[in-house]
Amino acid sequence: MRFSSISSLLISAGFLAVATPASSQSPFPVPSAESLPLEEGREELLRGCNLCHPIMAMLGQQRTEPEWRGVVDAMRGRGAKVTDEEATRITQYLAKHFAPGMPVRRGAGRMPGGRTFVLGGRPPDAEPVIGSPLETRDPVGANQKPAFAGQTRAPAVRTRTPVEAKIVARGLNHPWALAFLPKGRMLITEKPGAMRVLSATGEVGAPIANVPKVLYRSDGGLLDLVIDPEFARNRQIYFAYSEPREGGSGLTLASARLSDDETALESVRVLLRIEPTHTSVSHFGCRLLFDKQGKLFMTSGERMDPAIRVQGRPRTSTRAWANYCA
Numbered sequence: 001m002r003f004s005s006i007s008s009l010l011i012s013a014g015f016l017a018v019a020t021p022a023s024s025q026s027p028f029p030v031p032s033a034e035s036l037p038l039e040e041g042r043e044e045l046l047r048g049c050n051l052c053h054p055i056m057a058m059l060g061q062q063r064t065e066p067e068w069r070g071v072v073d074a075m076r077g078r079g080a081k082v083t084d085e086e087a088t089r090i091t092q093y094l095a096k097h098f099a100p101g102m103p104v105r106r107g108a109g110r111m112p113g114g115r116t117f118v119l120g121g122r123p124p125d126a127e128p129v130i131g132s133p134l135e136t137r138d139p140v141g142a143n144q145k146p147a148f149a150g151q152t153r154a155p156a157v158r159t160r161t162p163v164e165a166k167i168v169a170r171g172l173n174h175p176w177a178l179a180f181l182p183k184g185r186m187l188i189t190e191k192p193g194a195m196r197v198l199s200a201t202g203e204v205g206a207p208i209a210n211v212p213k214v215l216y217r218s219d220g221g222l223l224d225l226v227i228d229p230e231f232a233r234n235r236q237i238y239f240a241y242s243e244p245r246e247g248g249s250g251l252t253l254a255s256a257r258l259s260d261d262e263t264a265l266e267s268v269r270v271l272l273r274i275e276p277t278h279t280s281v282s283h284f285g286c287r288l289l290f291d292k293q294g295k296l297f298m299t300s301g302e303r304m305d306p307a308i309r310v311q312g313r314p315r316t317s318t319r320a321w322a323n324y325c326a
């Protein structure tokens with residue numbers, strides 16, 4: 001086998017926020033949880049809805065009761081651990097205090113067309129100002145401090161590299177990863193579970209046979225893909241996917257040989273299963289990368305698990321988060 005070792009880095013694809021110097025005021029300040037009226041439902045909201053994102057940053061929104069019910073149900077689908085009764089109390093609380101027509105809070109997060117953004121940062125489509133900090137969010141956690149001054153204050157820059165965007169292929173189903181094969185052809189993964197070859201001129205090939213079954217749900221699916229540095233000689237590829245397992249799912253790394261006619265994977269082998277198997281359908285990872293010594297690196301996610309996610313590295317980009325929400 002070509003590569004000699006696999007390293008797994010724990011990263012957080014999560015929404016942990018990092019404190020920022022108090023001097024840089026955001027135009028959309030996150031209100032403190034103390035501003036929430038002390039009524040039934042508040043406690044459940046702060047306990048059940050604060051794990052994956054700071055809930056206070058999500059409450060620039062105004063919705064009707066059925067709409068809030070829809071949000072709460074969607075969040076339960078994403079893994080929010082609240083009982084039926086708690087979900088009802090949270091819905092009623094939100095519907096009462098964050099209803100359409102109520103006095104709009106500063107920075108209320110509804111964009112034209114119904115898109116939303118979180119409090120504490122710029123609206124997603126605001127133009128960055130070159131030279132000014134990209135991240136302008138206020139601290140959201142009581143004990144969060146930057147590791148060094150200015151950590152979350154990197155200025156916006158304009159790239160000097162000219163970039164030309166050109167559409168190569170259309171009609172792909174959630175393409176996730178791309179690796180260049182010899183002669184300008186491309187091997188791609190589609191998140192629902194297909195792998196295909198694209199010609200250099202963009203003709204889309206049929207699904208390649210023998211790709212293992214993947215869990216295609218939420219963040220899960222057929223994910224990253226790299227070809228062996230010596231692919232021209234050995235035709236080896238490495239790919240990772242959300243593997244359906246007894247009791248849940250997990251990120252799995254496999255290798256295979258791409259058949260000479262490029263219609264099938266041969267000798268598919270599982271190389272690494274990230275444990276534990278988890279019921280969450282979020283934050284699997286993953287990126288694959290060969291270094292110059294031929295070692296393969298893989299990143300794995302924290303599966304939105306409260307115990308694991310605090311071990312991950314915080315993500316600092318409000319912009320990415322806001323866009324994700326929109």
Ligand code: HEC
Pocket residue numbers: 045048049050051052053055058059061071072074075076078079080081082090116304324325
């Ligand atoms: C398991 C993680 C998790 C928990 C717990 C969670 N959320 Fe979310 N929430 C997400 C993710 C991921 C998104 C962004 C993607 C999306 O909109 O589905 C999100 C987005 C949102 C949004 C903005 C999206 C929109 O449609 O406007 C609101 C509002 C929200 N959550 C409210 C809540 C409430 C209320 C609760 C408690 C019942 C909650 N969240 C608990 C993961 C979570």
